[in-house]
Amino acid sequence: MRVYGGGFLLNEFNQKRAPQVDGLRMRSTLIKHASLQAALQPWVQMECFQLSRGKSLGRLDSIDLDSKKVVRETQNAGVQKLGATPANLCTVSYSSFDPALRFADHDAGTADTIFFMPEKTDFDVYVPAGAQTTYVSLDQDEFLRQARILNPSVWDTLQGGVTVLRSGQKALLKDTVETCFMVAGGTAGSCPAFDMSGLRRLLHQAILHIATTTQAAAIEVPHxxxxxxxxxxxxxxxxxxxxxxxxxxxxxxxxxxxxxxxxxxxxxxxxxxxxxxxxxxxxxxxxxxxxxxxxxxxxxxxxxxxxxxxxxxxxxxxxxxxxxxxxxxxxxxxxxx
CATH class of the missing domain: 1.10.10.60 (Homeodomain-like)
Structure with a gap:
């Protein structure tokens, strides 16, 4: 497994940096080729392959909130992502609905599907052209400690590997993520002027709300x-x-x-x-x-x-x-x- 990051790839970033908002670090980058898409996410061991036509793969937007990273990938061409999450890093993610999308052993599910991927998990993701995927990376120890207090019936018994959550709160998560990008990009308009700690709290509370409302029966067993x-x-x-x-x-x-x-x-x-x-x-x-x-x-x-x-x-x-x-x-x- 090749690990990308640094070197010539990082010198190729065709990116625009939003104005700094009290320590917020936002990056918006045109993805010229698959190796660059992997290099833009050095916190995860990953390798990417382009699987459909396109001069560029799309665009990657990211916000660095220290212990949390928010990443939104818009694909102009289909891509496969192979890799593994490191120790103590988990992700909560969602995508635009596309029946061709594959997330490990799962398809796109329904319009309300949210994916949870724990630490040390091998992943194999196929995202078709035209789809958009978004994930938030978290400190797993901190997240699970709080999630188990809020909803022990689900989170105490969670199995390894990618889990599908259907809590009905995808809209809340999506709106919160979009608010983060609007604030970080300086396009929030009438939105409150959050600083980095304020956005971190907003995002954390939205994800914990998902953990609270997830029901044991809503965890899908892969086919x-x-x-x-x-x-x-x-x-x-x-x-x-x-x-x-x-x-x-x-x-x-x-x-x-x-x-x-x-x-x-x-x-x-x-x-x-x-x-x-x-x-x-x-x-x-x-x-x-x-x-x-x-x-x-x-x-x-x-x-x-x-x-x-x-x-x-x-x-x-x-x-x-x-x-x-x-x-x-x-x-x-x-x-x-």
Whole structure:
């Protein structure tokens, strides 16, 4: 798992900083490529891959409230996010409703769905083009201590992994987050002039209200078929990564063998989780790998052809066509930036 952050990516931020409001730190950034989307969130171990067409992935807005981070991502192109939450960091998140969205073993749920993801949780998120996702990261020890006082029947027995909460309070959380962005961005108008501690309290109370109103019956158990589909996709992904490191792209037979399933089951798993065939998905991942290298490379010392062939693209005309279709520019244009 590659951990992004710092270096050349952080020098590429095409961002506008809002006026400082008593210590508030807001950033709004055009996401030029998937690696940058990961680098913008260094508090989480994450890797991103672009899976649909688009010259840019979208925009990421974030507010740093010290122990809390508020992040809103608007996707112009589909993206997969793979990673793990660190110790003592949990997130509460929601998204615009899109039936193609996948959050670990869950889909977008309903218009009221809120997701809770605890510390040390592996995640696999697919966000389609046109969708928007928002999350708040929290100090888990502090949050769970208070949530268990307010609603022990739910939070004392919470299991690991991503949990779906349906407390009917998504609108409250969304309105509170939008208020935070309006204040931090200096567009609050008649809204109260909160300082950073005031916004932190406002956000914390909204999230605790969700914890209070969540009912035990509202916690959804992931559907077995979706859980299995995600597991198969992760196994195939890991095997493909290992083979690519040896410059030996896997065949469909080898992917089925590694995942221990038939071709039909493998196809079903990828269609269920991503809406793509296995080979299309893996080809998109290889294109993302090539772009990562070209973005960071020097034109004088790097050959597009060599990098493409090193990643299993032997038909260079088709490679160049697919690359431009996905990223909105030619490989040589990426290298020559």
């Amino acid at each position: 077995a078929a979706r859980v299995r589909a995600r597991r198969i996709c992760r196994q195939a992904h890991a095997f493909a990564e290992e083979r690519w490191s040896l410059h030996d792209p896997p065949t469909i037979v080898e992917l089925c063998t590694a995942a221990g399933v038939s071709e039909r089951t493998l196809q079903y798993a990828f269609r269920t989780h991503f809406g793509l065939s296995p080979m299309t998905y893996l080809r998109l991942l290889r294109l993302n790998r090539v772009r990562d290298i070209l973005v960071d490379a020097s034109p004088g010392t790097t050959s597009v052809t060599a990098i493409a062939m090193d990643h299993g693209f032997l038909h260079l005309g088709r490679f160049a066509r697919d690359y431009k279709r996905l990223f909105g520019q030619s490989p040589s244009a990426t290298l020559g930036r």
